[in-house]
Amino acid sequence: MKVLKFGGSSVAKPERIRGIVDILKGYYTKGEKFTVVFSAFGGVTDALIEMSALAASGDEAYEAAFDAFRQRHIDAVEELLKDEFRAVVLPELERSHEVLKNLLYGVFLVREASLRTMDYVLSFGERNSAFIIANVLRQSGISASYLDARRVIKTDKAFGSARVDFKLTYQKIREHYAQHPDVQVVTGFVASAKGGLTTTLGRGGSDYTAALIAAGLDASVIEIWTDVDGVLTADPRKVKRAFTIPSMTYAEAMEMSHFGAKVIYPPTLQPALLKKIPLYIKNTFNPSFEGTLISDHADPDGHAVKGISSISHVALLTLSGSGLFGVPGIAGRLFSSLAAAGINIILITQGSSEHSISFAVQPAVANKARKRVEEEFEYEMSMKVISPVKIEADLSVVAIIGENMRYQPGISGRLFQALGHNGINAVAIAQGSSELNVSVVINRTDEAKALNALHESFFLSDTKELHLFMIGVGLIGSTLIEQIKNQGAYLKEKRGLEVRIVGMANSRQMLFQEEGIDLDNWKAALQEKGMDMDPAIFIGKMKELNLSNTIFIDNTASAKVAGFYEDILNSSISISTPNKIAVSSGFAQYQRLKAIAARRGVQFMYETNVGAGLPVISTLNDLIISGDQILKIEGVVSGSLSFIFNNFKAGTSFSEIVKQAQELGYTEPDPRVDLNGLDVQRKLIILARETGLPLEAEDVEIENILPTACREADTVETFFGALANSDPHFEQLRAEAEAEGKALRMIAKLEGAKATIGLEAVDSDHPFYNLSGSDNMIVFTTERYKDRPLVVRGPGAGAAVTAAGVFAEIITIGNYLS
Ligand SMILES: NC(=O)c1ccc[n+]([C@@H]2O[C@H](COP(=O)([O-])OP(=O)(O)OC[C@H]3O[C@@H](n4cnc5c(N)ncnc54)[C@H](O)[C@@H]3O)[C@@H](O)[C@H]2O)c1
Ligand SMILES: N[C@@H](CCO)C(=O)O
Ligand code: NA
Numbered sequence: 167m168k169v170l171k172f173g174g175s176s177v178a179k180p181e182r183i184r185g186i187v188d189i190l191k192g193y194y195t196k197g198e199k200f201t202v203v204f205s206a207f208g209g210v211t212d213a214l215i216e217m218s219a220l221a222a223s224g225d226e227a228y229e230a231a232f233d234a235f236r237q238r239h240i241d242a243v244e245e246l247l248k249d250e251f252r253a254v255v256l257p258e259l260e261r262s263h264e265v266l267k268n269l270l271y272g273v274f275l276v277r278e279a280s281l282r283t284m285d286y287v288l289s290f291g292e293r294n295s296a297f298i299i300a301n302v303l304r305q306s307g308i309s310a311s312y313l314d315a316r317r318v319i320k321t322d323k324a325f326g327s328a329r330v331d332f333k334l335t336y337q338k339i340r341e342h343y344a345q346h347p348d349v350q351v352v353t354g355f356v357a358s359a360k361g362g363l364t365t366t367l368g369r370g371g372s373d374y375t376a377a378l379i380a381a382g383l384d385a386s387v388i389e390i391w392t393d394v395d396g397v398l399t400a401d402p403r404k405v406k407r408a409f410t411i412p413s414m415t416y417a418e419a420m421e422m423s424h425f426g427a428k429v430i431y432p433p434t435l436q437p438a439l440l441k442k443i444p445l446y447i448k449n450t451f452n453p454s455f456e457g458t459l460i461s462d463h464a465d466p467d468g469h470a471v472k473g474i475s476s477i478s479h480v481a482l483l484t485l486s487g488s489g490l491f492g493v494p495g496i497a498g499r500l501f502s503s504l505a506a507a508g509i510n511i512i513l514i515t516q517g518s519s520e521h522s523i524s525f526a527v528q529p530a531v532a533n534k535a536r537k538r539v540e541e542e543f544e545y546e547m548s549m550k551v552i553s554p555v556k557i558e559a560d561l562s563v564v565a566i567i568g569e570n571m572r573y574q575p576g577i578s579g580r581l582f583q584a585l586g587h588n589g590i591n592a593v594a595i596a597q598g599s600s601e602l603n604v605s606v607v608i609n610r611t612d613e614a615k616a617l618n619a620l621h622e623s624f625f626l627s628d629t630k631e632l633h634l635f636m637i638g639v640g641l642i643g644s645t646l647i648e649q650i651k652n653q654g655a656y657l658k659e660k661r662g663l664e665v666r667i668v669g670m671a672n673s674r675q676m677l678f679q680e681e682g683i684d685l686d687n688w689k690a691a692l693q694e695k696g697m698d699m700d701p702a703i704f705i706g707k708m709k710e711l712n713l714s715n716t717i718f719i720d721n722t723a724s725a726k727v728a729g730f731y732e733d734i735l736n737s738s739i740s741i742s743t744p745n746k747i748a749v750s751s752g753f754a755q756y757q758r759l760k761a762i763a764a765r766r767g768v769q770f771m772y773e774t775n776v777g778a779g780l781p782v783i784s785t786l787n788d789l790i791i792s793g794d795q796i797l798k799i800e801g802v803v804s805g806s807l808s809f810i811f812n813n814f815k816a817g818t819s820f821s822e823i824v825k826q827a828q829e830l831g832y833t834e835p836d837p838r839v840d841l842n843g844l845d846v847q848r849k850l851i852i853l854a855r856e857t858g859l860p861l862e863a864e865d866v867e868i869e870n871i872l873p874t875a876c877r878e879a880d881t882v883e884t885f886f887g888a889l890a891n892s893d894p895h896f897e898q899l900r901a902e903a904e905a906e907g908k909a910l911r912m913i914a915k916l917e918g919a920k921a922t923i924g925l926e927a928v929d930s931d932h933p934f935y936n937l938s939g940s941d942n943m944i945v946f947t948t949e950r951y952k953d954r955p956l957v958v959r960g961p962g963a964g965a966a967v968t969a970a971g972v973f974a975e976i977i978t979i980g981n982y983l984s
Contacts, residue, residue, distance in 0.1 A: 167385045168193070168200040171354065171376035175393040176450035177295055178208030180245040186299070186391075187306050189453050194308045194349070201343070201350040201379060203315075204299055205372040206291025207242070210235065218287050221274040228270055236263045239294045246302045255301050259294065266290050281325035285356075286364040289316070292353035292372070300351035310349040315375055316364060318342050318382075319357035327368030328357060330378065332437070339382030352379065370431030381437035388438055389446045390430055396447040396458030397422060397429050400474045404614050405621045407631075411472055413459040418472045419445075421567040421603050430460075464569045470577055471624040472568040474617055480512055481532035482558040482594055482607055485539060486522030489551030497523060503542035509535050513563060513605055515596045524594050526607060532557050561593060562613040565605040566620060572601040581606070584623035586767050587983045588714050589738015590616050611712060619714040629662040632980045633713040635669035637704060638721030639692070641831050642744055643672075646721065646969035651685035653973075663980055669708055671699045673722075678707055705730050709737050715983045717976055720745045723835050735762040735770060740983070742975035744774035744968055750848035753860045769982055771975040776803060776849045777942045777962045779971035785958055786856050786946065794948045796857045798955075799916040801944035802934055803849045805963020806832035806840040807912040809940040816904070820896035821889040832940050832963035836882055843868040843912070846923050850914045853944075854921055861921060869924035871912075903927035909935050933957070940964055 170190075177183055193200050206214075217231035243255055269287060273279045279287070293314060300312035318338040321328035343350065354372025357365045367374045373390060380388045397419065400408040414422075416439045420432040429447055438445060444461040490496050497516070500523060504511060513526040527535050536555040546552040571577045578597070581604060585592060594607040608616055622630055634650075636643060650665050657663040666682030675696030677683060683691060708716065718734050720727050720743040728748035731741055732755075740763075749756055749772050763770035776782045782803075789796065802808050806827040813823050828837050839845050847866050854861035870877075873892045879885035903910050908927035911934045915922050928935050937943060942962025947955040961967050 167380075167383050168198060168387050168389065169203065169376050169380040169383070169385045170200055170389045170391060171203040171372055172205065172391045172450060173372065173393070174205040174208040174211070176208075176391050177204060177206075177299065180242050182450065183242070183246060183299060183302060185450060185453070187302055189391075189450070190303060190308060190349075191306055201313075201352060201383075203352045203354045203372055203376045203379065204292065204296045205354045206288075206295050207238065210238070210291040210295070211288060214287050214291055215284070217270060218273055218279040218284060221270045222277055222279040224274065224277055226274075228274060232267060232270055235266075239263075239298065243298055246298065247305060251301050251305050255298065258297070262290065262293065282323075282363070285325045285328075285366045288366055289353070289356040289364045292355050296351050296353040303349065303351060308349055310351050311346060313342070313346070313350040313352045315353045315356050316358035316362075319367075319375065319378055321357045321359050321365045321367070323359045323363060323365065325365055328359065328365035330357070330367070330374075332378075332381075335378055336382040339379055343383055367434070370434040373431055374434035374437075377435045377438040377443075380443050381441050384441065385438075385443055387444050387446060388435075389448050391448050391450045392429060393449065393451060394429060395449045395452055395455050397460075397473070399472070399625050400617055400621050401476070404476075405474070405617050407626060408621065409625070410455075411458050412456065413461065413463075413465050413468065414472050415464050415569050416460060416462065417602055418567055418569055419460045421565075422473045422475055429458075466570070468570060469625065470568050470570040470574045471566045472570075473566075474620045474624065475565050475567060476613055476617055477512060477563045478610065478613060479529050480526040480561050480563050480607065481529040482524055482526050482561055483532065483535055483539070484522050484524040484556040484558075485543070485552065486556070487546070487550075487552035488521075489543075489546045489549070490522065491520045499542055500525075500539060503538045504535055507534060507538045509538070513594070513596045513607065515594050526561070526563060526594070529559055532559065558593065560610045561607050562610045562616075563605050563607050564613065564616045564620065565603045566624065567603045569602060571604070578604055580623055581620065584619045585616060588612075588615055588619045588716075589766060589768065590619070615712045615714050622714060626662075629658070629664065630980065630983070631664045631666060631715060632976065632983075633711075633716045634665065634667045634719055634976065635704070635708045635716065636667055636719040636721060637671045637676075637701065637727050638719075638724075638745075639670055639672050639688075640721065640835070641965045642968050642972070643670075643719075643721035644689075645965040646719070646972055647685055647688060649966075649969055649973050650976075654685075657977075661977070663977065665976065665980075668711065668713065668716075669704060671696075671701075671704050673699060673724075675699050676704050676707075678711070680711060680713070701727055701730060705734060708734075708739070715980065716740075717742065717979050719743065719972060719976070721972070723747065723839075725751075731759055731770070732762060735759060735766055735768055738766045738768050740769040740771070740979045742769075742771045742972050742979060744772070744778075744972055746772070746775045746845070746848040746852065748772075749775055749855070750851045750863075753855065753862055756855055769975075769979045771979065772852075773975060774968050774971035775852050777944060777958065777960075778805060778964065779967035779974075780942060780944075780958050780960050780962055782942075782944050782958055783852070783856060785956070786853060789946065789948055789950075789956070790857065794950045796946065796948050797917070797952070798947040799853055799857075799914075799944065800947070801914055801942065802911055802937060803914050803942055803944060803962065804840055804846045804912055805940035805942055805961065806834075806837065807846070808937055808942060808962065811910045811912065812938050812941070814896070814900055814910070816901075819890070819893045820900075821886060821893050824889060825886065827940075830940070831965040838872065838877065838879075838882075838885055842870060842872045842877060843923050846912060846914050850916060850921050850923060854916050857916075859916075859919060861919075865919075866921040866923060868922075871925050899925075911935075911937070 217228045220228035297312050303310040320331045320334045354375040359365050396410040398408040402408045442462045448457040516523045543552050590612045592606045597604040669678045676699045677692045677696040716739045718741045725747050731748050773783045809827045810823050833840050875888040879888045913926050940961045940963045943959040945955045
């Protein structure tokens, strides 16, 4: 025997009831034996409560509410039943409506709706629905009859939430079903007490009805039909990628429901649980879907963590002081005082130092709880051995739930890593030794981020979403976007990474789309839908969205944007940037940013600051961490200057070649930053700092090659004019070098603490002589690479290689985040 139960949402509309008839016909034609329990039509119980409340308050509007109730059921009959059935059902229904109408009139007259009266009023909801549906089933050819559960479910007289007399109930159920072999269509929720008084079973009552009948009949299975695909791994309103849990244990289901997964209310399923009757949660709107099986068996191969859940609003209270240590009875008094005040405790934690006990309650009772506890410990507080109770509000509890956690080390490590990498602070932690759930109290603003981060870490470790916020969509930025777009499918399929650009901005506009900006149309979207750009608002929005796996990308050359790094890192958001300003400004600032990133456990990456995509900074860091001593760093580190001098041959003009370098995307947004040595200086400073030298800009000697008129030009255009005037000067330098068989190279050098940048004419046997294109070449002479130095060489500027360097960092950070 199978017991099925359909909730209110499943029978809210006549067409849904037709769907149920199809499902049941399927069972029936297969010859399966079943009985089916119905809740009242969706919304009916609330309507009955409301009309009684109106009547009890003397408001005649109850009549209109009753009329609507009556009409709704008559409409359903007319829609679902043919004439011959209607002729039987309607008069019956009208008789019952007459009783309800009189009952409400009585309530109206005496201005009172007691729990006892209410139970009777509410019973009309389930009685109507089960009665109507029983007839719809008969009409469809199923041999079925209506069972008013008051005949079999027997309770005491605790109206509103009556206690079941199990022995009597099971006996009545067995007797009834023995005499009625056809399909019994049962009213959920209602029962009766001695003297035929109508009672109800309280919250989750129809599930309870189904469980009682299943237990009474030793049913093989219970199916709870609802409007979702079973129990999901997390609340789908907060975690978009939540999915159905195929199977779980009663204990797990119990834990999930404590944390607000509203699919079932497990206490009511206790009768079935005691008899180990398995339970399916099925979707009326997706009947072929497997749903969730809840049974006695832990699935040894299943996920260690079955679900992730949360309680959105809690307050944490802490009792602390020397008066707690080694004094028995403190916890007893604390919790007794709260119990006496009727305060429910959600979570408790005490460290073994016994210095403090923290417990979470609903925020609404936090002040009352504090007051009660302070009364209880008034003496100890006056003696100053216990401190006043501390309240922390605006908190949430998130929990991971699963029976198999018990057998697996590393689960809590993973939990805290996922929280930590997303910058979520654990305010308090609780785990019972049953190891069925680990609960963490966090700030409420982090709730959704925490749920998503945990969900990703435990269920989707092979697919992860990165959320990028990108300022600067010029040459490098737009190239990066193109690369992300082209590589998207590969990353998703092969690396399980879904890269979304959630925020983007140029100096004029900014755009946010939580589901990810469409990378085929980002330019138009930014222009048409973007709002006025303000970096402070951009960063504020990024923090407010508070998405898991957030990465900030700065593709500008702006000092203003770089000024926000401290704030961003402090918000536990990782950064990747080709912008050299932050790292090459004051040494103190460089150190501070590094320290903040380390403290917050986030990444601050800027490999493209030197040699663009070439592995220069990472190589240097590898040398240093492996204990090598850096003796000298020498290099051509400007891609544009390299290109310019590599291509500056007889018959060309210097200014023309600078223009070409600009057009090829090698130069800084203002090419003078390359020509005046500032860009090279920044790179040398960065390299020196990575070796541990507290180098400042003024410590670097730069040979200036740019004539004053060029340096002082107002705009980039006037600069090019001035540069053309200086062509003869550069031609003379070139010709002199060539005459000696040499080539001009702008060389940066760091030896000991001495940092210099200068234009040198190098011989044909010099390693820098043969550079071509925008090549950079960095030569590390170290204790281990002394006779033959370590060399990194290759194109050191250009949109594709630079963007690719940033892209690689995004992936590195993404891998780190999970
Ligand atoms: N070109 C290269 O080969 C190369 C190599 C390594 C590093 N870089 C660095 O990459 C960065 C970007 O270079 P690019 O060539 O793409 O520059 P670009 O001028 O083409 O683009 C800069 C972008 O930043 C935006 N921007 C500037 N200031 C802003 C502000 N205050 N707020 C918001 N947006 C702002 C602009 O609107 C534009 O979208 C620079 O820091 C550069 O040093 C470039
Ligand atoms: N303008 C820079 C880009 C790379 O940082 C260069 O020419 O090297
Ligand atoms: Na690099």
